[in-house]
Amino acid sequence: MSVAVVTDSTSDLSPAWLSAHGVRTVPLMVEMGGESYRDRLDLSAEDFLRQLPAMRELPHTAAPSPGAFRTVYEEAFAAGAEAICSIHLAGGLSSTVRSAEVAARMVDGPVAVIDGESASLGTALLVWWATRRAAQGASLEQLGQELTALKGRLFAFAAPVTLEYLARGGRIGQAARLVGTILDMKPILLLEHGHFRPARKVRGERQIAPGMVASAAERLAEGTPVLAALGHSGSPERHQGLVDSINRRYRVRGWLDGVIGPVISTHVGPGAFGIILLPLSEAEDALWTTMTEEEEHE
Structure with missing residues (x-):
């Protein structure tokens, strides 16, 4: 078919x-x-x-x-x-x-x-x-x-660099935006099973990527085979350290990267980025490897 x-x-x-x-x-x-x-x-x-x-x-x-x-x-x-x-x-x-x-x-x-x-x-x-x-x-x-x-295991961590757009879109209150801005607090959001929820807060933009890696480590054992993706606002080189950390911790079978589009950027604002991980079972991992080998020989 x-x-x-x-x-x-x-x-x-x-x-x-x-x-x-x-x-x-x-x-x-x-x-x-x-x-x-x-x-x-x-x-x-x-x-x-x-x-x-x-x-x-x-x-x-x-x-x-x-x-x-x-x-x-x-x-x-x-x-x-x-x-x-x-x-x-x-x-x-x-x-x-x-x-x-x-x-x-x-x-x-x-x-x-x-x-x-x-x-x-x-x-x-x-x-x-x-x-x-x-x-x-x-x-x-x-x-x-x-x-x-697969979708039952899929999860993503996303982080807006500014809270302005979440506040303007009604996702958080203006008071929370003001306090977060003054304290330079950055939320890391978990997207899983179709819904966002807070994963952790870090202080300063530089701590977002380490925070994402730490959050992933709490959910997924080291060495797990995964497919991975990086969503960003158009500067993938800014997030190479995050990509390297994921590569070191997991058996990454393939990467996708892409610019966050207008619909999602409306809510998270410019500068936001996220890491997405799709854990594979051993059977799925073997199947993915077979598909990769077949494509390479075409």
């Missing part, structure tokens, strides 16, 4: 990566200055991050319509797909996955909609797995079972 993979723009995968892996994407919408823009199509991550600090009013974001998903699904079927695996931003953070579910009932053909229970490059890691397995000939049922197991 030929299975096409679909995602949404908040997976923060580059156009080149999406094209190379044959992944179709549906954009969320960003509304600012009285105009609506398709995330990453009409408005690039880089352009948005340059404009964001000067904005007096934060943009509004909106999920794609079911019709937008239906169009992409129909295009995939018309191009020869026999089934579609559609992987998306956590339903606890956006109604995107619900729009996809509505659209799945509107088309003639099997569509499995997966709530990735993550965001940004967390979703992207699941998409990466799905594209590789689909290329191997995995069925839609197999993909659904595998992604359900």
Whole structure:
């Protein structure tokens, strides 16, 4: 069975990566200055991050319509797909996955909609797995079972460098923003099972990366095989120390990196970054290694 993979723009995968892996994407919408823009199509991550600090009013974001998903699904079927695996931003953070579910009932053909229970490059890691397995000939049922197991272990640590955008978006109060700014306290947030919660606080931006590594060490044994990703505001070299620390502690089987897009940057602000880890079982690790070797010999 030929299975096409679909995602949404908040997976923060580059156009080149999406094209190379044959992944179709549906954009969320960003509304600012009285105009609506398709995330990453009409408005690039880089352009948005340059404009964001000067904005007096934060943009509004909106999920794609079911019709937008239906169009992409129909295009995939018309191009020869026999089934579609559609992987998306956590339903606890956006109604995107619900729009996809509505659209799945509107088309003639099997569509499995997966709530990735993550965001940004967390979703992207699941998409990466799905594209590789689909290329191997995995069925839609197999993909659904595998992604359900994987997303249950997926977790991310994210850190805004400034509390300003969380306060402006109503995620924290102005009093908390003021106290945090005065004390130079930086929150590290854990995203797991579709929801954010505080993981720890550190003092000063330089302590964020060590704090993330320490938090990961509390959850995951040294030497565990993982897929990993770095989401950032466009300066990956600033976070090389964090990448090196993760590489030393775990058996990293592959990395993704990407610029945090307009939808998520609206809430965390410029300068934010995060590390995402997807632990693999020994069987999954062996399967990933086999897929890597097959790709190298193609």
